[in-house]
Amino acid sequence: MQSLQQKASEWSGVATQDAFGIDETNLFQQLGLQPFINLSTSFYTRVYDDEEEWFRSIFANSKKEDAIQNQYEFFVQRMGGPPLYSQRKGHPALIGRHRPFPVTHRAAERWLYHMQQALDNSRDIDAESKVKMKNFFRHTAFFLVAGDELKNPNHGISPKPGASKPAAA
Amino acid sequence: MQSLQQKASEWSGVATQDAFGIDETNLFQQLGLQPFINLSTSFYTRVYDDEEEWFRSIFANSKKEDAIQNQYEFFVQRMGGPPLYSQRKGHPALIGRHRPFPVTHRAAERWLYHMQQALDNSRDIDAESKVKMKNFFRHTAFFLVAGDELKNPNHGISPKPGASKPAAA
Numbered sequence: 001m002q003s004l005q006q007k008a009s010e011w012s013g014v015a016t017q018d019a020f021g022i023d024e025t026n027l028f029q030q031l032g033l034q035p036f037i038n039l040s041t042s043f044y045t046r047v048y049d050d051e052e053e054w055f056r057s058i059f060a061n062s063k064k065e066d067a068i069q070n071q072y073e074f075f076v077q078r079m080g081g082p083p084l085y086s087q088r089k090g091h092p093a094l095i096g097r098h099r100p101f102p103v104t105h106r107a108a109e110r111w112l113y114h115m116q117q118a119l120d121n122s123r124d125i126d127a128e129s130k131v132k133m134k135n136f137f138r139h140t141a142f143f144l145v146a147g148d149e150l151k152n153p154n155h156g157i158s159p160k161p162g163a164s165k166p167a168a169a
Numbered sequence: 170m171q172s173l174q175q176k177a178s179e180w181s182g183v184a185t186q187d188a189f190g191i192d193e194t195n196l197f198q199q200l201g202l203q204p205f206i207n208l209s210t211s212f213y214t215r216v217y218d219d220e221e222e223w224f225r226s227i228f229a230n231s232k233k234e235d236a237i238q239n240q241y242e243f244f245v246q247r248m249g250g251p252p253l254y255s256q257r258k259g260h261p262a263l264i265g266r267h268r269p270f271p272v273t274h275r276a277a278e279r280w281l282y283h284m285q286q287a288l289d290n291s292r293d294i295d296a297e298s299k300v301k302m303k304n305f306f307r308h309t310a311f312f313l314v315a316g317d318e319l320k321n322p323n324h325g326i327s328p329k330p331g332a333s334k335p336a337a338a
Contacts, residue, residue: 004266005259016256023252083192087185090174091309096264096316097173140260147265 004095008143011105019139021132028081035124036079040072042118047111055110058101094140095147103148108141173264177312180274188308190301197250204293205248209241211287216280224279227270263309264316272317277310 002010009016028036044067050056059067073084074092085092101107115137119130171179178185197205217233219225228236242253243261254261270276284306288299 003258004262005257008259016259019259020252020256023255083189086192087189088174089172090177090185090188090312091263092260093173093262093264093312093316094260095262095266095268096319099264099319143259143262147262150265150268 004143004146007146008139011142011145012138014135014139016139018135020136022079022136024132026080027129027132028076028079031125031129033076033081035122036072036075036081037068038124039118039122040068040075042121043071043115044068046114046117050110050114052110055107058107094144095150098144098148099151101148103144105142105145108145112138112141173312173315176315177308180311180314181307183304183308185308187304189305191248191305193301195249196298196301197245197248200294200298202245202250204291205241205244205250206237207293208287208291209237209244211290212240212284213237215283215286219279219283221279224276227276263313264319267313267317268320270317272313274311274314277314281307281310 005016008014008019012019044059044064047059047067048056048064070085070089073088077083077085078092116134119125119134122130125133174185177183178188181188213228213233213236216228216236217225239254239258242257246252246254247261285303288294288303291299294302
């Protein structure tokens with residue numbers, strides 16, 4: 001059976017060494033806190049305004065400001081800054097915490113579409129850091145698709161067409 | 170509903186700020202790589218020799234040397250060192266990766282029993298670091314028990330017989 005990492009690389013098209021290019025330099029030291037807050041604010045503003053209701057609805061039970069804080073605290077922690085996320089919420093446990101949500105291939109692509117827009121419009125993140133972050137996000141999104149398929153006893157079989165709405169949590 | 174973090178603190182008896190006392194100093198810089206390798210080797214030597222078959226059997230499908238490497242690479246990464254684990258296997262995704270295993274209250278206590286023994290017998294980890302690591306391990310073990318209960322559609326209902334502590338739903 002393919003590992004989570006192998007599936008993530010195959011589906012995302014991002015090799016593992018590129019996915020973790022974020023670890024080559026300390027992006028938090030380089031950028032500071034504010035660009036991360038701005039990025040997550042920009043990202044979730046797009047998500048909560050998404051014209052695609054099936055995607056927007058995935059986030060319907062979370063407050064936008066909580067979603068923003070959860071995300072930038074995780075990014076800061078993972079990219080070399082203080083462990084803000086763990087101090088408040090514990091281990092990131094990315095697969096476990098995404099369990100209530102339908103993390104399909106299609107949802108991953110929609111997430112990445114908004115993040116790409118947010119990054120492209122960011123003025124306080126340099127071009128090289130943007131490339132590293134895009135690779136990390138793309139690989140991670142498909143890592144979570146692979147993780148999501150662990151929920152399905154038939155995992156290994158292609159995703160269901162109707163898997164676009166949140167499962168009962 | 171209680172959060173994972175709240176359950177982890179209640180069941181472990183370790184407050185969040187103590188659990189992440191490992192982040193107050195860079196333990197990897199302080200200790201170096203070898204003490205982590207030694208600790209995981211000592212831990213898994215105990216686990217694979219456990220007289221309690223129910224616990225030993227949880228690890229029966231993993232090679233001891235793989236279990237050792239997975240563990241010390243994660244510890245190194247989480248405690249301030251290079252992201253050895255992610256570079257090889259992707260995100261730690263602690264809850265997702267423990268999904269195949271029965272992470273019960275009883276299993277957490279047995280895991281902690283062996284880790285306590287391994288730490289008590291370690292000569293290359295100072296006493297203060299041992300305290301920080303014990304708090305981190307204890308809190309994390311029960312965080313994973315809380316994560317394990319997400320698998321159970323009846324989670325929130327009291328744990329099965331054999332669980333050693335009451336759940337507070």
